[in-house]
Amino acid sequence: xxxxxxxxxxxxxxxxxxxxxxxxxxxxxxxxxxxxxxxxxxxxxxxxxxxxxxxxxxxxxxxxxxxxxxxxxxxxxxxxxxxxxxxxxxxxxxxxxxxxxxxxxxxxxxxxxxxxxxxxxxxxxxxxxxxxxxxxxxxxxxxxxxxxxxxxxxxxxxxxxxxxxxxxxxxxxxxxxxxxxxxxxxxxxxxxxxxxxxxxxxx
Amino acid sequence: xxxxxxxxxxxxxxxxxxxxxxxxxxxxxxxxxxxxxxxxxxxxxxxxxxxxxxxxxxxxxxxxxxxxxxxxxxxxxxxxxxxxxxxxxxxxxxxxxxxxxxxxxxxxxx
Numbered sequence: 361x362x363x364x365x366x367x368x369x370x371x372x373x374x375x376x377x378x379x380x381x382x383x384x385x386x387x388x389x390x391x392x393x394x395x396x397x398x399x400x401x402x403x404x405x406x407x408x409x410x411x412x413x414x415x416x417x418x419x420x421x422x423x424x425x426x427x428x429x430x431x432x433x434x435x436x437x438x439x440x441x442x443x444x445x446x447x448x449x450x451x452x453x454x455x456x457x458x459x460x461x462x463x464x465x466x467x468x469x470x471x472x473x474x475x476x477x478x479x480x481x482x483x484x485x486x487x488x489x490x491x492x493x494x495x496x497x498x499x500x501x502x503x504x505x506x507x508x509x510x511x512x513x514x515x516x517x518x519x520x521x522x523x524x525x526x527x528x529x530x531x532x533x534x535x536x537x538x539x540x541x542x543x544x545x546x547x548x549x550x551x552x553x554x555x556x557x558x559x560x561x562x563x
Numbered sequence: 564x565x566x567x568x569x570x571x572x573x574x575x576x577x578x579x580x581x582x583x584x585x586x587x588x589x590x591x592x593x594x595x596x597x598x599x600x601x602x603x604x605x606x607x608x609x610x611x612x613x614x615x616x617x618x619x620x621x622x623x624x625x626x627x628x629x630x631x632x633x634x635x636x637x638x639x640x641x642x643x644x645x646x647x648x649x650x651x652x653x654x655x656x657x658x659x660x661x662x663x664x665x666x667x668x669x670x671x672x673x
Contacts, residue, residue, distance in 0.1 A: 364640040401634070401642060402597060402618060408641045409598035430614045437615030441622050448626075 361401055366408050370420045377407065377424060384434040388442055390461060395445050399438065406431060443469060444556075451553035459549065472555050479548055486541050489513060490534050501527040577610060581620055583663065584608060586656040589630060589648040596635075596643035597621065621646060629655055 368374045384403050388396050410427035411420075418426070431437075443465040450458035459480065466473045492514060493500040503511040505526045515523055529536055588603050589595065595603060601614050624630045629652035634642045648656070 361634045361636075361642050362640075366641065399618075402644050405596065405641055405643050406598050406614070406618075408639065409596070409643070432613050432615035434615070437613065437619065441619035444619070444622060444626070 361397070363397065363401055363404065366404065366411065368411075368420060368424070373420045373424045376421065376428070380407070380428050380434070384438070387434045387438045390465070391442060391445055392449055395449065399441070403431070403434070447552075447556050451549055451556065454546070454549055456545075459552070476548070476552055476555070483541060483544055483548065486537055486544075490537055493533055493537075498524060501533050502529045504528050577612065578616075581612065581616070582624065583656070583659050584610070585617070585620065585624065586629065586648065586652055586659065589646065590653055590656045592648060594645040594647045596645050600646065624652070628652075 366377060368377060381400070381404070384400060385396070388399050391399070407424075407427055410431075411424055443462070446458070446462040446465050450462040463473055463477045463480065467477065489500065489512075496514070499516070500514050501511075503509050503515055503523045503526045505523075509515075509523055509526055511523070527533075584604055585600065588600065588607065597617060601612065601617055604610060604612060621630065621632070625632060625646075628649055630646045630648055632644050632646050634644055636642050
């Protein structure tokens with residue numbers, strides 16, 4: 361479906377209309393091109409239908425201003441739709457940047473999104489663990505001995521005691537943590553999708 | 564009388580019943596585009612709604628498979644997005660109507 365600008369007789373109407381569309385575009389710029397196009401087309405259709413039904417024979421500028429005022433501020437009324445669609449895009453593509461943006465947009469929409477943000481941050485901590493392993497391979501790892509030690513991360517040998525012999529993963533540490541991150545990321549994202557669907561059902 | 568309280572209550576009630584209103588209008592299985600649907604709500608209910616709020620609502624109803632939409636080209640070159648109720652939407656609005664009638668009866672009996 362192609363976007364077509366509405367033609368106005370009065371250049372002032374055109375300016376007001378274009379300015380409003382700019383605000384709409386700005387309010388939805390975070391979404392995929394396809395979603396942006398869909399919203400823009402629908403808002404444009406609303407403005408067109410509204411302006412062509414000028415029953416009171418008002419002047420064009422006044423009538424357009426009336427239509428836009430009744431429609432409301434795009435930054436406000438489009439906010440829930442943008443947050444919703446962004447979350448849908450993010451959980452569909454599993455793209456971490458989109459997930460981060462979607463969580464930021466939805467942070468005020470319930471405690472569950474705060475919990476999800478914290479869980480993703482927790483996941484990010486494992487990425488740091490991989491970097492730390494590269495920098496400091498001796499003291500980073502999975503150290504385990506029954507009833508004695510269990511450390512996933514870094515240990516400090518302040519008393520001169522070395523636990524290197526209890527490190528269980530060795531060269532497999534980075535691949536294992538990487539697989540763990542990927543699995544946890546997929547599970548978390550699937551739960552995020554499920555949470556969104558459950559929230560929609562409760563509305 | 565606490566006007567502020569009443570206004571807030573009316574606003575919450577309008578917000579809460581908008582999906583019911585929309586589905587009730589669509590249940591006759593006539594298709595509507597956004598602007599047309601707003602006019603129909605105004606015509607049938609004399610309720611003034613913030614027009615922009617209809618679009619996020621339609622998006623949610625679509626996500627829930629209660630309505631479907633399709634774009635229809637117009638001679639003006641500016642297409643309309645028409646909404647139709649689904650079978651699940653009809654079942655849902657029937658249940659909503661039963662609940663609404665029940666609550667109405669209860670309130671009237673108090």
